[in-house]
Amino acid sequence: MNSTSDEIKDDYNFISEALIDIYDQIMRIEESEIRKSRFKDITAKELHLIHTIGLHDRKTTSEVSRVLKLSKGTLTANLNNLEKKGYIIRMINQQDRRIINLGLTSKGRLLYRAHYAFHRQLVESCLKEFDGSDIRKMRQALVNVEKFIDEVSSK
Amino acid sequence: MNSTSDEIKDDYNFISEALIDIYDQIMRIEESEIRKSRFKDITAKELHLIHTIGLHDRKTTSEVSRVLKLSKGTLTANLNNLEKKGYIIRMINQQDRRIINLGLTSKGRLLYRAHYAFHRQLVESCLKEFDGSDIRKMRQALVNVEKFIDEVSSK
DNA sequence: TAAAATAGTTTGAAATTCAAACTATTTTGG
DNA sequence: CCAAAATAGTTTGAATTTCAAACTATTTTA
Numbered sequence: 137m138n139s140t141s142d143e144i145k146d147d148y149n150f151i152s153e154a155l156i157d158i159y160d161q162i163m164r165i166e167e168s169e170i171r172k173s174r175f176k177d178i179t180a181k182e183l184h185l186i187h188t189i190g191l192h193d194r195k196t197t198s199e200v201s202r203v204l205k206l207s208k209g210t211l212t213a214n215l216n217n218l219e220k221k222g223y224i225i226r227m228i229n230q231q232d233r234r235i236i237n238l239g240l241t242s243k244g245r246l247l248y249r250a251h252y253a254f255h256r257q258l259v260e261s262c263l264k265e266f267d268g269s270d271i272r273k274m275r276q277a278l279v280n281v282e283k284f285i286d287e288v289s290s291k
Numbered sequence: 292m293n294s295t296s297d298e299i300k301d302d303y304n305f306i307s308e309a310l311i312d313i314y315d316q317i318m319r320i321e322e323s324e325i326r327k328s329r330f331k332d333i334t335a336k337e338l339h340l341i342h343t344i345g346l347h348d349r350k351t352t353s354e355v356s357r358v359l360k361l362s363k364g365t366l367t368a369n370l371n372n373l374e375k376k377g378y379i380i381r382m383i384n385q386q387d388r389r390i391i392n393l394g395l396t397s398k399g400r401l402l403y404r405a406h407y408a409f410h411r412q413l414v415e416s417c418l419k420e421f422d423g424s425d426i427r428k429m430r431q432a433l434v435n436v437e438k439f440i441d442e443v444s445s446k
Numbered sequence: 447t448a449a450a451a452t453a454g455t456t457t458g459a460a461a462t463t464c465a466a467a468c469t470a471t472t473t474t475g476g
Numbered sequence: 477c478c479a480a481a482a483t484a485g486t487t488t489g490a491a492t493t494t495c496a497a498a499c500t501a502t503t504t505t506a
Contacts, residue, residue, distance in 0.1 A: 147426045148418070152410040154433040156342060159314045161440050164360060169443065181462090187311060197485060205319060210463050212486055234471045234484040255307045262435035263303070270428055271302045273421060277429060278309040280417035285316050288324065336493090352454060362495050367455055369493090389453040389502045 162258075169254055175247050177221050183251055185214055186223060186240065191248055194227070194237040223247060317413075324409055330402050332376055338406055340369055341378060341395065346403055349382070349392040378402060 167180040178186075188203055189195060201211040215238070218224045223244035229235035240248060263271055322335035333341075343355055356366040370393070373379045378399035384390035395403060418426055 144423055144426060147423075147430050148411060148414050150430055151418070151426075151433060152407065152414045154430075154437065155317075155414065156410055158433065158436055158440075159318065160339065160359075162310075162436075163314065165440055165443055184315070198483090204315075207464050208485065209465075209487075213462075216486095229484095232472065232484085236485065252307065255311055256303060258436065258439055259303050259307045259310065261439050262432055263306070265435075266428060266432070268299055268302075270425075271299060271306075273425055274429065274432060275302050275305055275309075277417055277421070278306060278313065280420075281313055281317075281413065282309065284413055284416050285313075285320055288320055353452090356454095363454065364456075364496075365494050371455095387453085387503065391454065 166251065166254060170247070170251065173250060175250065178223075178247065182214070182218060182223075183247075185218065186244060186248055187251060189224060189238045189240060189244075191240065191245060194239060196229075197236050197238065200238060218244075321406065321409060325402070325406065328405060330405065333378075333402065337369070337373060337378075338402075340373065341399060341403055342406060344379060344393045344395060344399075346395065346400060349394060351384075352391050352393065355393060373399075 163180045166183060167178075170178050170183060185200070185204065188200055197208065197211055197215070200206075201208050204211070206214070215224060215226065219226065222241055225239050225241055227237045227239060229237050263274065266274070318335045321338060322333075325333050325338060340355070340359065343358055344350060352363065352366060352370070355361075356363050359366070361369070370379060370381070374381065377396055380394050380396055382392045382394060384392050418429065421429070
């Protein structure tokens with residue numbers, strides 16, 4: 137297919153606008169879907185934190201606060217909430233007892249998987265009409281976004 | 292190109308993970324880029340509000356609070372801040388004097404355009420290696436995301 | 447034209463965030 | 477070896493953000 141540079145500009149505009157609006161909607165819908173399930177006490181932010189803690193990584197509090205760009209104090213408060221609600225556990229690291237390793241409880245792992253499944257469903261439903269080569273290109277476009285973000289952050 | 296169903300699954304996983312992580316990073320980088328410019332007093336949330344108010348729409352407070360899913364009280368507080376900082380103006384609607392129409396000041400319009408330009412730059416930089424037909428497909432994928440969100444929200 | 451409805455603001459309470467001070471532990475270097 | 481410095485995480489107090497409910501002003505309804 138041939139495209140004029142005007143058509144491409146128009147697509148760029150459309151894609152820019154769509155991107156600006158979509159983030160927020162996805163966050164909101166994630167939260168509202170999760171709240172319809174058995175996990176009624178979870179906010180979008182907590183979902184994000186659960187995802188960052190991950191299934192098997194045993195990350196430390198410092199690592200997580202660095203990744204999420206939250207102060208250590210804020211993270212401590214968030215972890216207290218999730219611990220009270222039974223989603224995470226703190227494990228004192230026996231090699232270095234200053235360090236707390238974070239893990240998900242079985243309830244936390246269920247939530248992690250439900251969240252992930254929802255995302256997968258979104259991706260599958262939106263890409264099902266495309267073939268393998270198209271999907272590879274979409275993947276590359278996302279890699280490019282990450283590259284762009286890295287370049288801008290480090291300049 | 293042929294792709295096995297395993298390769299496609301792997302791409303889906305990659306795309307899911309990338310999507311989950313990317314939102315947050317874009318929000319943050321948007322804020323930090325804007326703060327490097329003359330707009331040092333603006334947060335990511337305020338940027339989002341400025342974008343929603345838009346260049347020429349004269350939206351009402353209620354419309355904006357519905358779109359952003361903020362309570363009317365919260366929006367009033369946010370608008371007070373942006374008004375104090377000189378980015379927006381409130382205009383009493385002369386047909387119905389209960390209604391406030393919102394507009395951007397010239398400073399607000401400058402900020403709107405700077406924000407939009409940054410997004411355009413991101414999109415252009417990430418899509419420059421693709422041809423018109425590829426870009427049309429990416430656009431379609433975003434339309435699908437919006438469709439998916441609408442379906443899930445309305446069910 | 448009085449009552450109901452609507453648009454937006456104010457209010458007070460709860461939640462979230464941050465930076466700085468603090469506690470506990472480990473590492474460093476004299 | 478041990479005191480000082482560094483590090484990991486928590487606590488604290490203040491600032492900010494958010495919400496729902498009560499409120500004010502205006503318009504619509506019946």
